Amino acid sequence: MRKTIDGSARSGRRVVSVGPFAAALHETDDLIWLSYALPWPGAARERFSRQDLVELRRLFREAGRVLRFEFFEPLHPWLAALLAQNDFKLQAAQPLMLCGPDDLRPDRLRLRPADGEEVEVCDLSPDDSSDLIGQFMVVSKLCFNEPPYVTPQELQTTRENLLNGTYRSAYAKVRGVVAGVGSISPANDELVGIGTLAPFRRQGVACAVSSHLLASRFQAGSPLAWLSAGDEAAKLLYQKIGFRMVGMQLNYIDDSWDGRTRASVPRPL
Known part of the structure; x- marks a missing residue:
């Protein structure tokens, strides 16, 4: 997860720390998959406050991006329920797979x-x-x-x-x-x-x-290499070449998301 956050900072994204989360905001592309919030490695439930979500929503809105969370369920089992309680919905649950x-x-x-x-x-x-x-x-x-x-x-x-x-x-x-x-x-x-x-x-x-x-x-x-498989067919394909499943990657998105793959959040004037 730390490598994911570090990699985001080197791939056209601005990374901002907000409580137990790192907000990775793509500077030039509004495709929703390219901007997201990640929990920092070792982030615990006790570090979270509702104000963190307020600040994340502000950051993403000002950047013209849709607030999404991506995280590995085995590392942060507490996060899914917390997001569901705070007006976020499950966008995707994808097999998390590793290959050495x-x-x-x-x-x-x-x-x-x-x-x-x-x-x-x-x-x-x-x-x-x-x-x-x-x-x-x-x-x-x-x-x-x-x-x-x-x-x-x-x-x-x-x-x-x-x-x-x-x-x-x-x-x-x-x-x-x-x-x-x-x-x-x-x-x-x-x-x-x-x-x-x-x-x-x-x-x-x-x-x-x-x-x-x-x-x-x-x-x-x-x-080691890793991926999140898009569906069951993709999971079976990756298993053929040596990947093994170790859990799920969960993506949660703001309840207000309208289903479009390009951000529809207007930047403030």
Whole structure:
């Protein structure tokens, strides 16, 4: 959790300490998943006061962001009930999964789609063309139900993130087409944004991208990687390549949230 908080500070977010929480506010992107509050490591129920929530709501409102909490239930079992009592609702309960170097299954590193053609996995580089980086981003947006449009600012931000090591990203090609994408955050070893275009699903694409990114991090000396699986199908996929479930990651969001994935909180004048 400490690495997650530290990683947030190095990935375009402003981090503010409020009682037992760290507020991580993304400076340029209002996608709701990119801003959140996290409990500090070891945070205890006794440190909490209702004034903390008042201050967090103020911070997020002034930043034009939706207040959300993300936390690992095994580390903070007291937090879910407290949030539910203070006008927050459960947004997601996702399997929390871990994988170490000895867990990764080498036989899953090279997978082939149903027609027998090999899945070619490539690293995305900051030196790649804008066209290729744009393809990567469009595939990512399509996989997560975002409009498939990439602005020049988004393109520049992605290139900068690759250049400064905020993310290490990879893509899979099938028959010359970018079919799947994914990233890992070296700051906290979280596997994120694994997605496959619909025509290429169930062909080993997501496993190939995930395994490639994990193997690279483990070769660089990382002792552990983690993720929160989006659903049961994703959990089963990650188990195939060596992840094990250790609990749940819970996401709670302000009751006033209207369901949109982009912040609808107006900044104060």
